[in-house]
Amino acid sequence: MTTTTLNHDEAHHHDMPTGWRRWLFSTNHKDIGTLYLLFALIMLFIGGASAMLIRLELFQPGIQLLDPDLYNNLVTNHALIMIFGAVMPAAAGLANWMIPMMIGAPDMALPRMNNLSFWILPAAATMLILSFVVPFFPGGGTQINTGWTLYPPLSVQVGMSMDFLIFAIHLLGISSVLASINIIVTLLNMRAPGMTLMTMPMFCWTWLVTAFLLILVVPVLAGGVTMLLFDRHFGTSFFDAAGGGDPVLFQHLFWFFGHPEVYILLLPSIGVLSHVIPAFSRKPLFGYKSMVGAMLTVATIGMVVWAHHQYTIGMSLGAVTYFMIGTILISIPVGLMIFNFIATMWRGAMTFETPMLFAVAIVLMFTFGGLSGVMLAVVPADMQYHDSMFVVAHFHYVLMPGAVFGLFAGVFYWLPKWTGHMYDETLGKIFFWTNVIGFNITFFPQHFLGLAGMPRRIVDYNMMFTEFNVISSIGAIIFGLSHLLLLYIVIKTIRGGKKAESRAWEGAKGLEWELDSPPAFHTWTVAPQIK
């Protein structure tokens, strides 16, 4: 028995691959996690660059830099790169790094599939970027001017770049479904002896729910864009009214995916917060069970309220009322989560290192985005706000704090664990303040623009909207440039810095902090015993 165990261990240890083989053929959860995070960082800058161009064009009324189709192509590109290229891979990167270390497992359950689900991503990203680039070449067809929602009939008429995009979405979908299966199998089967589902760290719970959501909705999106592909090339009429189809059907399929997607982006960050806030408040998380319950409720209701994105399509009164009430109901469990976070901070011995600063900012600003969400959920009000800049402001307030700041908090929180070095706290705080202030200057004025009637997804605007757009664009420059500081901090921390202890933060709890910083290539080869 002892001999076999030894051999088993040797088989793992005797050849730690080096050079490009280490990364391309990697089956190690830590290396794949790193790959995911670096990939997301690159995509953040590509998506950010397109956002900068958008804001530059909107700096003044009139058409300065971009023709309308190119503008809308950039809008499409920005959304898809940020959602599928930056936020989802970054969250998957955190999951890969942390879940096995948190639950005391030696690796993910399906390491080779893990390799596949990452290495599909660069191919998908190439297709996605090609879909943007192809129209610039002779014979490349028209630009994708549909926005990320890809509504037909316009998306049926777009040139061949749409086909690149459809295949990119297929690949991205396959990648995230594989990653989700892997995460669920790991969480269900590989927990250390003695760790039950209800004692598992909160980040693991949020990812368990996220992974199930992904499995339930991503295939439906894949089906929807497959129908789009068939309509474009094989003469079917799923969405073509001339052949008896219904373009509204696509909207239903899209938002059946699109609304749960919001929670897919949000929940991993809620998981990060559930570790960061207790660590820097030096108190255990308030209401663990109610957090789990709230999250399951959010996920369940979130699956059945998708049509609040489509109030203006002319649904019956009964249908819109149902979707309105369902949507507003979600604010109850989400509110519960926020109150749990506040209760965790209450009378805690709080310190404000960079991860905690981001966490507090999320609690404030995500709540604000949630409030404008309740406004949008109200049918008669939404008839006015629909497709205005107010919607743009709302979802950036939800997704930037809710998803991206949560990921930033996670990166700063675990960076000492990953690299073995403490990041530069002063630089971290400068990054936080420039980032958050830039963000608010960019997006807060967009509420006013939307309420005053400025529509979204249009390259030009009325003179009366100039002032707020100028403010917004200046904010965007601060906000965009602040990410260069993030890049600098991350590179600096990887290359050196103050040595991090195994428990890098005084109040940090959990199995991952019992490992060295940086952890060995293989950790928890002997599962820890949980009392």
Next chain:
Amino acid sequence: MNKTGSGENKNRRTTLLLSGLVVGMFGFGFALVPLYDLFCEVTGTQSLSQRKINPADLQVVKQVESDRWVTVKFDATVNPNLPWDFQATTRSMRVHPGKTYEVNFVARNRSGDAATGQAIPSVAPWQATPYFSKLECFCFNKQTLAGNQQTDMPLRFMVSPDLPTDIQSLTLSYSFMRLKASKNKTDLSKLLPQIARQSATESNLPNR
């Protein structure tokens, strides 16, 4: 050793179950195509523009409201796969609710080949749809034009006096769709349920 083996089996089983779920959800996406229609039919969650009207209400002959004016605008488009020109001869007119009017549309076949099309009506704002009655319309039937033929297409309509007073202007829009050759056996009443429904309500209108 034994334990690792059973662990792998467990992983395999969970993976297979989850993969089944993925395949199932992909199929569910396609199943939604008929399911949405079915759902709306069963629950009666029709869209507002297709709301059923109680025929008894329409039997009552309504007075012409000669002191009330409603502006009706006409809009005509052709689906790109039908090589026709199609226009309203009147862009807009002011009407009294309860009175019958007639306008002409003109369609011309630009190509040398005969083609068959069907016009699909829609009313904006959609809240006005149940109150716009087409007594006689070229959209009730499929229309065939010989090569280069031009023809007038008449429409007789009435705006119901029940039209809510906050609607002072409405637009009737037609899109001409090509009908495929008969080998496809395109059953339009199945494809376009709103036409069937509208024709059904119109047959209940009092003759005048």
